[in-house]
Amino acid sequence: MYTSSEENYLKAILKLSQKEDGPVSTGALAAEMQTTAPSVTDMLRRLSEKQLATYEKYYGVQLTAEGVRVATALVRRHRLWEVFLTQKLGFAWDAVHDMAEQLEHVQHPELVERLDAFLGYPRFDPHGDPIPDAKGQWPQRQRQLLSATAVGSPVVVVGVDDHSAAFLQYLDRTGIGLGAHLTILERIEYDHSLNVRLLEQNRDLTLSDKVAHSLFVEPARE
Amino acid sequence: MYTSSEENYLKAILKLSQKEDGPVSTGALAAEMQTTAPSVTDMLRRLSEKQLATYEKYYGVQLTAEGVRVATALVRRHRLWEVFLTQKLGFAWDAVHDMAEQLEHVQHPELVERLDAFLGYPRFDPHGDPIPDAKGQWPQRQRQLLSATAVGSPVVVVGVDDHSAAFLQYLDRTGIGLGAHLTILERIEYDHSLNVRLLEQNRDLTLSDKVAHSLFVEPARE
DNA sequence: ACCGTTTTTTAGGCAAGCCTAAAAAACAAA
């Protein structure tokens, strides 16, 4: 139906418009897609012609309802494949992105749904990102950055905001994975670093401000 | 490394050169790829430049060792994905080809090997076609067409030579799948149709010459 | 060996998706 390149642009536009509302700029898209501004302008024309987005010169781009539908389906496929790769094939969570990036473009009406069923209808991917359902609805979860969490309140790690292999491997080495229970013991005013207790390992450690800004948590429930 | 289009040509050349030896002609390739002769000539030049094939004008094309390696790896990926789709996702054997056609182009050094392990190292795909191993070795099996089988000798169905949905669905309706035990009761001289006994269902049926030419069997063992 | 037919290649063109360099518009700031 649509080319891989078109699909990638749609996904990027969805991502950027979820970050902040209003139209997405050519420059932001070029950065996100690792390409040049003229290439973006080219593609925006095409997407506009195909009614996937509304594009106004010197203003920016927004997805149409159909554009949102296609982009959401892509995110769904991407994240389901990531679950498959980690849970069924045993890949590490820092290794699955590139494969999922290719697998998400495989076109077939039934494939996603069967895969979803095979995986047990997961609602979040290996990085804690929400997986939209077949109707395009996103699961909601009250999550916040660890950096915005109060000292003393116990939380569970439910996601990462930085998907880089470097950060994920740092977490692996440190023993912090999804589901880890943390409590902030102290916030250092000087550099905003945190002393936290990691319940699973019954030990304390220091997390930099940067790390605290890359971890999503939600209140721990008994 | 290589484009999907290049890979598809390599696979087609491998397929045609396995059917009969000597070089593959432009016309045969055009028919196999459902494209035109000039497009084939174009691509053969490119493959030749990349050392994947040796191409001589007005003579034909042959794969180099590297071309064989790439094409074999593709067949491996294609057939492993077909096993995945039928065994894990429950797709019918007449539905998996198009999906596997896309999945086979997903590039990743470890993916195939992990998939192979996950599937339990299958040696044949859902249609009974051999799956080359990681080193490019093909499993051997002494198989023959049902049409070439003697009256009276019990055989097992181990493959199909016609992969069309129409034929596969005919087999489903008739109750003949891989592993079915057949014995030819009588060969009708007039039209070469066969009266056979289907052991699983304990019933007799008539198979046309065309069907008998599309079924691979091997001698049944106790 | 010649001639008509078939096959293959050449020539030229098109769309997608990218690029660089240059022009134009928008923005910001004095």
Added chain:
DNA sequence: TTTGTTTTTTAGGCTTGCCTAAAAAACGGT
């Protein structure tokens, strides 16, 4: 509001992979 800077678009060009029409080579039969 005018000017300098940043952002975006336009212009033109490239490769890949496809196409049709025309030319050239190979084939087959007498």
